[in-house]
Amino acid sequence: MNAVWPHLPILQVVVPLIGAVLAGFLRRAGPAFAVALAVSWLMPLIAGAMLWQVLASGPISYHIGSWPPPWGIEYRVDVLGGFMLLLVSTVGAVIMPFARRSVAFEVEDGQQAWFYCMYLLCLTGLLGIVTTGDAFNAFVFLEVSSLSTYVLVALGRDRRALLAAFQYLIMGTIGATFYIIGVGLLYLLTGSLNMADIAARLGPEWAGHSRAIVAALAFITVGVSLKLALFPLHAWLPNAYAYAPSWVTAFLSATATKVAIYLLVRFFFSIFGVAIDFRELPVTDIVIALSIAAMFVASVIAVFQTDLKRMLAYSSVAQIGYITLGIGLANQAGLTGGLVHIVNHALMKAALFLAAGAIFFRIGTVRLSDLAGIGRKMPLTMTAFTVACFGLVGTPGTSGFISKWFLVLGALDKGWWVPVFLIVGSSLIALVYVGRVLEVVWLREPSAAIANASDPPLSMLLPLVVLAAATIYFGLDTQWTAGIAGTAVKNLLGGLR
Amino acid sequence: MPTLAIVTDHYHYAITIFLMMAGLYIVVARGNMVKKLVGLSIFQTSVYLLYVEPGKIIGGTAPIIDPSFTVYSNPLPHVLMLTAIVVGMATLALGLALVVRINEAYGTIEEDEIFERDRET
Amino acid sequence: MTAALSNENLAVMTVLTPFAGALLIPLFRRSPNLRETVTLVTAGTLCLLTIGLLGPVLDGARPEMQILRVVPGLDLAFKVEPLGMLFALVAASLWVVNSIYSIGYMRANDEPRQTTFYVCFAVALGSTIGIAFAKNLFTLFLFYEALTLSTYPLVTHKRNEEAVRAGRLYLLLLLGTSLLLLLPAIIATWAIAGTLDFTPGGILAGKAGVPVIAVLLALYVFGIGKAAVMPLHFWLPAAMVAPTPVSALLHAVAVVKAGVFTVVKVAVFVFGVDNLSSLGxxxxxxxxxxxxxxxxxxxxxxxxxxxxxxxxxxxxxxxxxxxxxxxxxxxxxxxxxxxxxxxxxxxxxxxxxxxxxxxxxxxxxxxxxxxxxxxxxxxxxxxxxxxxxxxxxxxxxxxxxxxxxxxxxxxxxxxxxxxxxxxxxxxxxxxxxxxxxxxxxxxxxxxxxxxxxxxxxxxxxxxxxxxxxxxxxxxxxxxxxxxxxxxxxxx
Known part of the structure; x- marks a missing residue:
């Protein structure tokens, strides 16, 4: 154990990578799934061990090939990183059992092994982005995860999945290229790619170069915002989420956008925030304005959707607005709210998309009009769905309430009353779109077409129920969410100028 | 005179930015998916220039330590761009693969025709 | 029994009893007689438990109990004080009567989905007791929303177009006002006073001036939609599509009284009567x-x-x-x-x-x-x-x-x-x-x-x-x- 212990950061990336290669070579769906499951269940242990270590004794710095930073690539895990690693790997672990049947149903036989291979690659990339302390390395991992994501989206049965994947590829690549341009500008300014080193070198003495810094900030913000689907750069998301295989949608909604948000937080608070007081720039104001626009516009669009997955996708755009609002508020309560919402939204949206997957598994459609009365045919699935819906609205007793609580406190901290009402007002629109579905699902008579539907098998039901239960649990006990997020925020804000 | 100096000192940036904008414009303006990918590649290529150009130090030599040289070019950007090229190539390959599949599924690679066909069904 | 059962435990048990009943009722869905027995036993137990609490409260005991801490300062906690006691007593004793009535009504009218009906009813009552015994605004808000959500299936019980539309209005007005007005008021109270515990004399006393207090009071009065202060009263006539036992106990007693109870509670224990009257x-x-x-x-x-x-x-x-x-x-x-x-x-x-x-x-x-x-x-x-x-x-x-x-x-x-x-x-x-x-x-x-x-x-x-x-x-x-x-x- 002692031999492994210091190498946890690199294992976090290497294990899924080897798993991906293995799954690719196995070629058959069953063994590939077994590999994916084993890797997925191992990852939270590694992440948990690292978070525990970080909370006990401060950030972990791991030097690849023993080259000390800033020359070598440094893997750095602090509280925020550990928190995100645990989230991503836990979501993967919890929803993995769901994949077997769902993927077998939605993806062609010959492609299933590749599916698991791509998932593991994607996991490698996502965990890598969070682990690495090197801006360029983050780009590489960003593209590893993105490229595998495009493939995963394209594996959907509907031919529109191909188009969605292509559009996502174009948008995603533009985003990544913007990001790398920004990193390039920073590199030109400082001669370093290590995030901590960049922050240290961009000191007050670089005030004269503020224009280049601002340009870098702008490029990185736009690039990462494309990846995280900040309104109005979200155009790729609804199609990708709607046509990707159900399980992929659940995984992506819970992890991919969230990791991009992590990257934004990292750049804002660990690099630009340390180097220059970016709060003097209009960046936060722009982020806040776009976040609020996302909360409203996307929610309203969600109200008019006729397809459950599309509706949930637009809801994701709106909910991402809550998170970025927390980033824009940039104070203790606000940012805590944003980070907490990363976890809370990940869990409830995964539950919702899994429920959509379970419905698709049983009746082969997720059009709202076909879902009449399905609550009585799939009671457990739809109960879990309903709980997660309450989470979206933010009723007290669910995790969504906790996020909102902190966000509103953050806005009140600044004495902003208008955003307070906008935050609670937008959750009212959430109530409308969620209520529309729940009404159809519970109050209508079941049609003949769904007469034979029933709750899915246990391997699909259990992840769903666990996630829904987590939505309630984290609404009542926030030690693991708000507690750790609060610590992470304290560290982030403590380093700001 | 200073204007001229700015031009001579920074013309490579102008080339980079021109490529960047041209690539991005093609991506946005063209409906043909292959052309979009071409634009995307140009856009990415401009980034290679952005990184590599400043790495060259005038009068510098390859970074092999030798007592007779004191000024070296920076090798790191080249290494970085090697990675970026790999990433770009993978993106292009995947994009083209998707275009092939789209062509099989829709019988066209023009975006507006595809939208039309989706609307029909 | 008395030695082992402190007033604190008694209070918690009182809140939990209806929820336990709600869990038990579906188990007997195949046998209506047994199912109704569970409802009656639960209602009877609840009534006895509240009466058991009455003596100590009249004698000056104020049993309180913290269940869990959600966020530091944000506790799920109960405290039995006289006003809550009164409300709980009314709700609990009327539930017994109402259960007898419900059984007669539901059977005579041959209503469908009776199991759901009784489960929701029990949850609604549990939420009502939770509101009555809430120690702080957060706990109260939690049960307040639970009450809205648990009564929604009862309002839409008939499942016809009219019931569904009424349900929409019900949910939108009650959840809407509470999320849009009440919640900001609570959070602002927290930001100003630093606590949400109901305290005699008011936690906002002397902490804020006239404009802030006036705005907050308005947010509370209109945010507590269950009190049906005009113009936010439309949900109540709409809710009348529900079966009569629901209208009787919930929309004449539990839900609406939860509203005015909250108003009284907020006025007395959050703002403080003297504070309000001195601020005109x-x-x-x-x-x-x-x-x-x-x-x-x-x-x-x-x-x-x-x-x-x-x-x-x-x-x-x-x-x-x-x-x-x-x-x-x-x-x-x-x-x-x-x-x-x-x-x-x-x-x-x-x-x-x-x-x-x-x-x-x-x-x-x-x-x-x-x-x-x-x-x-x-x-x-x-x-x-x-x-x-x-x-x-x-x-x-x-x-x-x-x-x-x-x-x-x-x-x-x-x-x-x-x-x-x-x-x-x-x-x-x-x-x-x-x-x-x-x-x-x-x-x-x-x-x-x-x-x-x-x-x-x-x-x-x-x-x-x-x-x-x-x-x-x-x-x-x-x-x-x-x-x-x-x-x-x-x-």
Whole structure:
């Protein structure tokens, strides 16, 4: 154990990578799934061990090939990183059992092994982005995860999945290229790619170069915002989420956008925030304005959707607005709210998309009009769905309430009353779109077409129920969410100028 | 005179930015998916220039330590761009693969025709 | 038993009992008799537990218990204080009666989905007790929303287009106001006061000036949609599509009383009465409550549908409680608390009677009730007592609450409130007495094939006579409610 212990950061990336290669070579769906499951269940242990270590004794710095930073690539895990690693790997672990049947149903036989291979690659990339302390390395991992994501989206049965994947590829690549341009500008300014080193070198003495810094900030913000689907750069998301295989949608909604948000937080608070007081720039104001626009516009669009997955996708755009609002508020309560919402939204949206997957598994459609009365045919699935819906609205007793609580406190901290009402007002629109579905699902008579539907098998039901239960649990006990997020925020804000 | 100096000192940036904008414009303006990918590649290529150009130090030599040289070019950007090229190539390959599949599924690679066909069904 | 069961545990058990019942009921869904037994046993247990708490509370005990800490400072905690005790006592005792009534009503009308009905009912009651015993605003808010959500399936019980539409309005108005107005008010209270615990004297006292307090008070009064202060009252008439037992216990007692209870609680323990009156918040609140009292009464006059008339009467009576708060005199607050109890008994009697008429004669409109008193003497006698309670005529408990509120209004020379009470009493008489008159003194319509109906099933008659008797009993023996209502101001 002692031999492994210091190498946890690199294992976090290497294990899924080897798993991906293995799954690719196995070629058959069953063994590939077994590999994916084993890797997925191992990852939270590694992440948990690292978070525990970080909370006990401060950030972990791991030097690849023993080259000390800033020359070598440094893997750095602090509280925020550990928190995100645990989230991503836990979501993967919890929803993995769901994949077997769902993927077998939605993806062609010959492609299933590749599916698991791509998932593991994607996991490698996502965990890598969070682990690495090197801006360029983050780009590489960003593209590893993105490229595998495009493939995963394209594996959907509907031919529109191909188009969605292509559009996502174009948008995603533009985003990544913007990001790398920004990193390039920073590199030109400082001669370093290590995030901590960049922050240290961009000191007050670089005030004269503020224009280049601002340009870098702008490029990185736009690039990462494309990846995280900040309104109005979200155009790729609804199609990708709607046509990707159900399980992929659940995984992506819970992890991919969230990791991009992590990257934004990292750049804002660990690099630009340390180097220059970016709060003097209009960046936060722009982020806040776009976040609020996302909360409203996307929610309203969600109200008019006729397809459950599309509706949930637009809801994701709106909910991402809550998170970025927390980033824009940039104070203790606000940012805590944003980070907490990363976890809370990940869990409830995964539950919702899994429920959509379970419905698709049983009746082969997720059009709202076909879902009449399905609550009585799939009671457990739809109960879990309903709980997660309450989470979206933010009723007290669910995790969504906790996020909102902190966000509103953050806005009140600044004495902003208008955003307070906008935050609670937008959750009212959430109530409308969620209520529309729940009404159809519970109050209508079941049609003949769904007469034979029933709750899915246990391997699909259990992840769903666990996630829904987590939505309630984290609404009542926030030690693991708000507690750790609060610590992470304290560290982030403590380093700001 | 200073204007001229700015031009001579920074013309490579102008080339980079021109490529960047041209690539991005093609991506946005063209409906043909292959052309979009071409634009995307140009856009990415401009980034290679952005990184590599400043790495060259005038009068510098390859970074092999030798007592007779004191000024070296920076090798790191080249290494970085090697990675970026790999990433770009993978993106292009995947994009083209998707275009092939789209062509099989829709019988066209023009975006507006595809939208039309989706609307029909 | 007593040694092991401290008051604290007793309080927690009281809150948990209905939820436990809700978990048990579905297990017996195949056997209606057993299922109903579970409901009755749960209701009985709850009633006994609350009575068990009554003694200690009257003796000055204030059992409290923290269940868990959600965020530092944000606790799920209970504390039994006199006002909550009064509310819990009313809800728990009426649930027993209502359960008997429900069984009669649901079976006689052959309603579908009865298991869901009883489960939701139990959850709603549990939430009500949670509201009553909440130690802080967060706990109260939690159960407040739970109450809304658990009553939604009851409102939409019929599942037809009308019920679904009513359900939409219900959810949107109740959840909407609470999320849009109440929640910001709570969070702002937290930001200003640094605590959400209900504290005698008020946690906001001396912490904020007039404009902030006025805004917050408005957010609370309108945010507590369950209190049905105009113009946020539309959900209540809409909710009348629910089966009558739901209208009776939930939309005459539990839900709406949870609303006004919260208003009283917030006024006394968050703002502090002295604080509010020194900041001159009485006038506008009196005006808002007074308008609701009068306007709702006038609307009630024009309703032909019996349940809708009762609903508007409820809106008007609820604002009496708000009025009692607005007067900001200790005695009027006592009156407000008394009125919560008194109106509960009278209004549930009226709804029971309406449901009983619907079950036995299938009549829903006031104009159809000519001579019905001869066929259903028990029902209409009880209805009359309930109506007297609404108007506030002795010997009914309704008189007491009104009396105290009126006294308070006179003491503080709040002539607007005095005139509102007088005018509304006349209006109350104007829309209730004609029904009584019709029922007893008009000839039944002679259409040849008049339905030869008699009384409703015995469980229903039993229930409605019990509550009518209770309403009179409270007039003659007001000791317990009065004691609790006066105790609430202290400590």
């Amino acid at each position: 918040q009485s006038a506008w609140l009196t005006a808002v409550a007074g308008t609701t009292v009068i306007a709702a009464s006038i609307v009630a006059l024009r309703q032909d549908n019996l349940k809708r008339r009762l609903a508007y009467s409820t809106i008007s009576q609820l604002s009496y409680v708000v009025l009692g708060v607005a007067i900001l005199a200790p005695i009027s607050l006592t009156g407000a608390a008394m009125h919560i109890a008194a109106h509960a008994f009278s209004k549930i009697t009226l709804f029971f009677a309406a449901g009983s008429i619907y079950t036995a004669a299938h009549l829903t409109e006031v104009s159809q009730l000519d001579g019905i008193g001869r066929r259903m003497p028990w029902t209409m006698a009880a209805f009359t007592i309930g109506a007297l309670g609404m108007i506030g005529i002795p010997p009914t408990a309704g008189f007491l609450g009104k009396w105290f509120i009126l006294t308070g209004a006179m003491q503080t020379a709040n002539w607007l409130a005095v005139s509102v009470i007088i005018v509304s009493t006349l209006l109350n008489a104007g829309y209730f007495l004609p029904i009584v008159f019709r029922a007893f003194f008009r000839e039944p319509p002679d259409d040849g094939h008049g339905p030869a109906h008699g009384e409703a099933p015995w469980p229903m008659v039993l229930a409605l006579t019990t509550t009518a008797a209770g309403s009179m009993l409270m007039f003659f023996l007001p000791g317990i409610p009065y004691a609790l209502a006066t105790l609430m101001m202290g400590r």
